[in-house]
Amino acid sequence: MMPLILSSLALSDAEGGLLQSAFILSYSLVSPLAGWMGDRWARLRLAAAGVLVWSVATVASGLAPSYAALLLARTVIGVGEASYAVVTPSLLSDLYPPERRARVFAIFYAAIPAGTALGYALGGTIGSAFGWRTAFFAAGIPGAVLALTLLCLAEPERGASDGADTGPATPLGLGPSLRALCARRSYLFNTAAQVLYTFAMGGLATWMPTYYVRERELTLGTASTTFGLLLLIAGFAGTVLGGQLTDRLASRLRGAQFAISGWGLVLSLLFTAGAVLAPSPGIFWPCTFVTLLLLFLNIGPLNAAMANVLPPDLRARGFALTTMAIHLLGDAASPWLIGVVSDYVGLTAPILAAGLLLGIAGVLLLMGRGALERDVAASR
Secondary structure (H helix, E strand, O other): OHHHHHHHHOOOHHHHHHHHHHHHHHHHHHHHHHHHHHOOOOHHHHHHHHHHHHHHHHHHHHHOOOHHHHHHHHHHHHHHHHHHHOOHHHHHHHHOOHHHHHHHHHHHHOHHHHHHHHHHHHHHHHHHHHOHHHHHHHHHOHHHHHHHHHOOOOOOOOOOOOOOOOOOOOOOOHHHHHHHHHOOHHHHHHHHHHHHHHHHHHHHHHHHHHHHHHOOOOOHHHHHHHHHHHHHHHHHHHHHHHHHHHHHHOOOOOOHHHHHHHHHHHHHHHHHHHHHHOOOHHHHHHHHHHHHHHHHHHHHHHHHHHHHHOOHHHHHHHHHHHHHHHHHHHHOOHHHHHHHHHHHHOOHHHHHHHHHHHHHHHHHHHHOHHHHHHHHHHHO
């Protein structure tokens, strides 16, 4: 819907990119507080409140009379999303044992490409037919029902799937939390790789449909629907496949979570170049599909790797600090930066640069396989 919003409000690419960056910035800054609350209070209630805030702010985006009001609404959406996103891994870890977590996280996080794809497809279709404001209404209203559903679920016991002895509790203070997290080197490798990955993916997710409209001269409906469909299929398949492969190969492949994720990101370089530089749809659409498939392999493995090396009482904080880092240093800036560069040189160069960062993230993960094995062994 970005082209519709830019046209309706007479915005530059930089201003359009700032809409996404504002959401990510608030999401990042609220995540540590939500993580601290998640390690202390009932997580399902926190998640329900976050979903409700997200829904109200999304509807408010459709009602925004000006760019400033839309920017504020996008900021509040980030607050709501942070309140439920950072506690979910902690909840899932208490429901499933370590050997099943890669698959479980993969199934759960498959909702990301599915939801993003629906956003592109339905957002572009509804926006083209009824206006971008109506698309926000359609996205925000169902969230209120989901918030009520979360309140009906039972809160799992912390550490229920980690065995009887999970070690001494980590104090809730910032200093002890950071020391406990930094003592696990694989956590640092994981977070650093995810920063680069999220920087690139945030920019690509924001600007790829616009790239196809401008550089490939496709209509908005065709670009949004096709990209959304590829994202749905490749994202869902890649996420589930990554979890399945990791759990199957964990006993045979050194640092399986990092190995599968790392090689997928490195191989994506070739297909990203094809998606951007290939001259015809018969080449660039298949390259886009393979790129997305490889990029989403890492979702389940990396989240499982983090959950497996963190004690139950530290998980929400650990995921929250990683969430803050990957978004504050990642996709809080990338949509805006790509928009700024695009105003001068077009979209091709910054999109290729984002693809290069994905390969570097893969190299970091491959370097961290030994640290992951040691941290997993120490946590048992």
